[in-house]
Amino acid sequence: MTPQAHPSNRAGLGVLACLAALAMLATNIILPTFPDIGRSLSVATQSLAITLSAFFIPFALGQLVVGPLSDRLGRRGLMLGGLAVLAVGSVVCALATRLDWLIAGRVIQGLGACVPSVLARSIARDRFEGPALSRALAFIMVAMAAAPGFSPLAGGLLSSVAGWSSVFWLVAVLTVLIGFLYTMRIGETHPPAARRQVSIAATFTSYFQLLRNRRFIAPAMAVGLASGGLMAFFAATPAILMDGLALTSIELGNFFAATVFVVFGAGIAAPKLASRWNAPSITAAGCAIALAGGIALLGAPEGLFSFSVSISVFLFGAGLINPLGTAMALQPFAAQAGAASALLGFLQMGMATLAITAMTALNGSAYRSLGGVLVMGMGLALMCLLLFGRSAPSADART
Template sequence: MSQSNVTRAASQARHSPANQRLTAGVLFLLAALAALGALATNIILPAFPAMGEDLGVSVRELSATLTSFFMAFALGQLFVGPLSDRFGRQRLVLIGLVIFIIGCLVCAVAGTLPQLIVGRVIQALGVCATSVLSRAIARDLFDGQELTRALSLTMVAMAAAPGFSPLLGGAFNSWLGWRATFGLVGVLAILLAMYYIIRLGETHSADKRPALSASSVLKIYQQLLIDRRFMAPALSVSLVIGSLYAFFATAPAILMTGFHFSPFELGLFFASTVFVVFGAGFLGPRCAQRWGQVRVARVGIIIALAASVALLVGKEDVFFFSTFLTLFLLGMGLVNPLGTAIALQPFGQQAGAASALLGFLQMGCAAMAISVAATLPVSAYTSLGIILTSSLTLSFFAFLAMR
């Protein structure tokens, strides 16, 4: 065997799922890739009043920066996934980070709302690569229980980022102004690109890359869309994630306008939710190992659904809101990583495309939930209750359809 063949075989063995164990360095990298998009989204929420005043628009109009972000994020993933299956993960991750950094610069210098929306779209088209490929890279490296652990802990970070980022964004807005927050996430993207090159590199070996054509990509997506092993858990998880982002979008109106929270208090409230998500993320794999992924994920949906109904029919009170939101986050924290692992497990050869379609469904549900919440002719509190209850009901029935 030639030296080049030996090197290639060693590289493939090193990145084979059967030979991988989850390490702290790999976990940190996967978590950072997954969390960057959520960080870029929620870090600007406390600055909405200042941004609106500076750009001459209302806080309600600024919701367009969220909707446009999620729509571009959803569509971009459909292209990134198959491209990464063909050309490898590393190239697409680095290109995505460069595009994201350009978007950060556009947002930082925006003088009007349309300019800010353009910057947000550029950000989304770049960062969608890191989000979708964090799952694909996990599928490249791990299998079975290790895949479940990797996705669980990665999803914890992805869900935790929206909790901590408003506190960080509020601090930067107070000290340096809202434009500095875009500079911050741009710098973080540069550091992440450097760490990715040094720590991990390519995980999708050349011999596993299929030929790429429009017809083959469409065929892969068509097969996934009609496969209940993928669609049932993927749609269920996506509806849960969509309802989570609806909460993040409506929270400023509920907490700052309705309950008179300051921007700093809003950040603290978001940060406190992280501990619930952390707890559920660590609890989920352990419960799944004992009772099975499907059963534990179903319990998570039921918990989140019960909490959603309580929020819809209950009184508009801070304590009541906090209590049942905590239960919702607990259920979400269980079903999100487990449902993701269930959806991706059977599709190792099409990990990029499967992860891309899952990401498209998640961000599509998020954009739809935010749009509906913003247009319902009711209070933000009631609107959130309607969105959560409707989404979790559909999620429950979608999960039941899984074989």
């Protein structure tokens, strides 16, 4: 299909951006409510990080199934089913009176949220190609970057007025509305004639081939580890700023919103820098910058100024890694685009789960634990690019 057959219209791209951002919205909008949830359910704020892992694990595993399944069955039915599951999970969370019910709701949310996350990229691939596809994916990634920054501010404002359960009701309502817009504006983009009857065995063989291919695994691991660091940052910051530094939920939301501009700035700079040098070099530089931010966080005195500066350095590096690393991982594999997209998403959520688990397992304050996780993760990301990416051809990775 060509861009002329499916013209790029703002409404359709807006719906795709909303679909892609839903998962991050469902994750991060609850962060300012952690202290309120902890008091309501009689659990420690830091222990509520388990609700993030409960979301990420099914989200990560579900992507491996949803991508190939949509190639066989089409997009529309799976999309609407996933949105319905996300809405149900949000209602379960809103009604939870015990931690185990909240965790169950988060698992259901994760299973539903993986569907729009994967299929937004697949639908963009159905509708566009060439430069139009690059522009569409860039727009979607901007929305995905904005959602984790601005959603905590919305969550803090809403919870301060209507209580912590209201943020889950908001996610449920937005999910239904976005599902309606999807039905009206987009619908099915993968007709029966284009569907591939690929066996489950062949699908997992394709995953195994990608994992063995240095052109995929080096940038994909960098993106995954950067995403893990970002999720660890979002998970730890409520305890650092609200419990440790006595910020209010609104102030926490403002802090998260401010960090979006750092990521935006890096996202704008990334393609310009890559065109002057090359994507692999700038991606490796992003890893080094993010690593420097982690080191600063680990060694700096605990305080709002030092935390803000250190985390801004990390975020700028991560903002360079994500768009360039994603392009490097997906561009050489047009024939395996669905599998590559699903596997990349799995690595992102899998690394997020590992990062949060490692952070909660480390002894020490949330401040130092976050610094340790960022240093380990970004050090490993830089190592992957230098060792495994060195021999990978880079002609297709230039942006």
